[in-house]
Amino acid sequence: MSISSLPKALRVLAKAKQVFFAQSRNPYPPSLRNGRVHQWFKWLAPGLLVKRWLLISASGVVLATLGLAIWTGMTPIFFLLQLLRNFLAWIAEVIPNYVSGPIIIAGGILLILWGQTRSLNSITQVLMPEGNEELVDRLLNHRRLHRGPKIVAIGGGTGLSNLLRGLKDYSAKITAIVTVADDGGSSGRLRREIGVLPPGDIRNCLAALADEEKLLTELFQYRFQAGDGLVGHSFGNLFLTAMSDIAGDLEQAIAASSKVLAVRGEVLPATLSDVSLWAELADGRRIEGESSITKANGKIIKIGCTPANPPALPKVAQALREADFIIIGPGSLYTSVIPNLLVPEIADAIANSEVPRIYVCNIMTQPGETDGYSVADHIRAIDRACGRPLFDAVVVQGKVPSAKALIRYSQEDSYPVVLDREAVTQLGRRVVIANVMDEDQNTGLIRHNSQRLAGMLLRWYGRAQNI
Numbered sequence: 311m312s313i314s315s316l317p318k319a320l321r322v323l324a325k326a327k328q329v330f331f332a333q334s335r336n337p338y339p340p341s342l343r344n345g346r347v348h349q350w351f352k353w354l355a356p357g358l359l360v361k362r363w364l365l366i367s368a369s370g371v372v373l374a375t376l377g378l379a380i381w382t383g384m385t386p387i388f389f390l391l392q393l394l395r396n397f398l399a400w401i402a403e404v405i406p407n408y409v410s411g412p413i414i415i416a417g418g419i420l421l422i423l424w425g426q427t428r429s430l431n432s433i434t435q436v437l438m439p440e441g442n443e444e445l446v447d448r449l450l451n452h453r454r455l456h457r458g459p460k461i462v463a464i465g466g467g468t469g470l471s472n473l474l475r476g477l478k479d480y481s482a483k484i485t486a487i488v489t490v491a492d493d494g495g496s497s498g499r500l501r502r503e504i505g506v507l508p509p510g511d512i513r514n515c516l517a518a519l520a521d522e523e524k525l526l527t528e529l530f531q532y533r534f535q536a537g538d539g540l541v542g543h544s545f546g547n548l549f550l551t552a553m554s555d556i557a558g559d560l561e562q563a564i565a566a567s568s569k570v571l572a573v574r575g576e577v578l579p580a581t582l583s584d585v586s587l588w589a590e591l592a593d594g595r596r597i598e599g600e601s602s603i604t605k606a607n608g609k610i611i612k613i614g615c616t617p618a619n620p621p622a623l624p625k626v627a628q629a630l631r632e633a634d635f636i637i638i639g640p641g642s643l644y645t646s647v648i649p650n651l652l653v654p655e656i657a658d659a660i661a662n663s664e665v666p667r668i669y670v671c672n673i674m675t676q677p678g679e680t681d682g683y684s685v686a687d688h689i690r691a692i693d694r695a696c697g698r699p700l701f702d703a704v705v706v707q708g709k710v711p712s713a714k715a716l717i718r719y720s721q722e723d724s725y726p727v728v729l730d731r732e733a734v735t736q737l738g739r740r741v742v743i744a745n746v747m748d749e750d751q752n753t754g755l756i757r758h759n760s761q762r763l764a765g766m767l768l769r770w771y772g773r774a775q776n777i
Contacts, residue, residue: 364426455482455574459634459771462487464650464660469641471514472757473670474575476764478519484575485629486515487656489649490560491587491615494601496533496543506551507560507579511646513546515577516567561623578629580650583620587649589613600645604678613644613695615652622655630659635771638701639670640758643688644679648695657696666774667701668767669739673711673747673756677723685741686733693737703740703770705763707747711756718754742770 401410458481463473466489477484490507492498497508517530530546553563564577587600591608603610630636638660641647651657660667669692671685680688685706693699706729711719719725734741744766748759 452482455480458483459768460629460632461485461635461637462629462633463637464647464656465489465639465641466492466511466646466649467641468514469639469646469670469672469758470511471518472760473637473640473763474515474518476760476762477767478574479761480764480768482574484519485626485633486519486575486577487580487626487629487650488512488515488577489646490579490581491585491600491645491649493586493599496547498601499543500547500551504551506554507582507584509547509550509554509560510544512560512564512577512579513544513550516564516571516573517546519568519573519575519577521572521574561625576625576629578623578626580626580653580656581620581622583617585620585649585652586616587613587645588616589644600649603645604642604676607678609681610644610679610691613648613652615649619654620652622653626653627655627659630656630663633663634665635767636660636663636665636667636701637670637767638668638692640672642676642679643672643683643691648692651692651696651700657698657700660700661696661698666703666771668703668705668742668770669701670705670758670763670767671707672727673707673758674719674724675727680727681723684728684730684733686730686737688727689734689737689739699738701739702774703742704734705742705744705746705766705770707745708743709745709747711747711749712754715749715754715756719756742766 401414404410405413455478460483461477461481462485463470463477464487465473470486470488474484474486488511490511492508492510493501495510497510500506501508513530530544530549532545534540534543534545550560550563550567553567554560557563557566559582560579561582564579567573568577586598587603589597589603589606589610590612591597591606592611593608595606595608597603597606597608603613638651639647651660669689671688672680675681675683680691683691685704689704692701706727710716710726716726729741729743731741744762746758746763746766748757749755
């Protein structure tokens with residue numbers, strides 16, 4: 311690595327170190343951030359699982375003391391009542407009850423507040439020594455997220471990581487199932503030179519689910535600009551590769567990295583097999599390799615993988631069986647979404663599931679992969695690859711991109727995915743139209759809006775449950 315690349319790398323690493331000592335992110339969704347409630351009233355809210363245990367502990371102290379006194383023959387209840395009676399009689403003689411009563415009540419309340427304040431401050435200083443976030447906010451957020459549904463999101467590329475950024479504000483029980491068929495860029499180089507499974511898509515998902523997403527994304531996405539053998543590699547890919555060697559395999563490396571990075575949820579590779587994609591094109595060509603399929607610029611009529619029928623991780627199959635909600639996509643149809651579904655156990659588990667299942671269709675077509683595809687064409691491609699329907703509904707962007715964005719994408723032979731509602735209905739799918747698009751006004755770049763997409767999916771899930 312050259313000297314010129316060290317300063318920026320060190321600055322990025324220094325920022326990442328702050329992740330473990332500072333929490334500045336407001337954990338509440340927008341609906342709960344307006345009109346901040348005073349911290350003390352939050353402690354009175356039910357469901358924190360703190361007040362009841364403090365009360366139980368105090369009751370235990372009282373009972374243990376009384377039990378010890380009874381055991382030693384001190385008749386504590388009689389003496390306590392006598393002492394209390396004499397004390398109250400003395401107070402009534404010195405100070406009238408209409409004065410002494412309120413004073414004693416106020417004194418008791420002040421002692422309770424003082425004791426609780428010092429206790430909770432001590433706990434906060436130990437658990438969050440330099441945190442800006444209140445402990446009660448952390449507890450409330452923890453309880454809210456752990457009441458969320460068990461969500462399984464399937465895909466890869468930037469589409470899945472973008473979705474996860476929004477979902478993590480609604481549930482902590484998220485499992486991302488990620489393709490390991492990538493053979494291009496930094497991931498491809500590591501795969502060829504070291505023999506590890508491609509870590510790129512997994513890296514993106516880990517960064518998206520991390521509590522301090524901005525800093526971790528900057529660290530994990532940092533690419534070395536100089537240095538023999540380092541140019542083009544991202545720090546996150548090298549980190550996961552090193553962890554794979556230390557932990558024994560990619561699954562263990564992801565688990566260990568998730569703990570270090572405080573990831574909310576779980577990221578799992580679809581399989582630990584060294585999978586390579588192949589595609590048959592309409593002109594008779596057979597293309598090998600994920601990165602070569604898009605570059606071939608042909609119409610894909612069949613896609614598969616080598617080895618055929620790779621085994622799924624046991625945790626992947628278990629997550630799908632236990633899921634409350636399954637989301638497929640968004641992402642490149644043939645190189646991010648379908649590769650996961652080529653694992654038979656994954657396709658079987660989704661097909662046999664009775665929970666709500668939905669596919670998030672791409673907003674724009676992808677050159678060399680889905681040229682001229684409509685919404686129904688995307689659905690047919692998934693059904694054809696899996697041999698059966700896997701989901702109940704499809705999310706379609708409602709608003710058309712701006713003229714500036716359309717011009718930008720047309721120069722790359724990319725166009726909006728057209729909704730052919732009648733064909734989709736004939737395929738047995740419900741259509742969910744929603745405005746979940748983000749458009750960069752300067753560049754015209756189009757992406758799904760993480761928050762709007764996640765919010766819409768959770769609302770649809772609630773309605774689907776009622777149905």
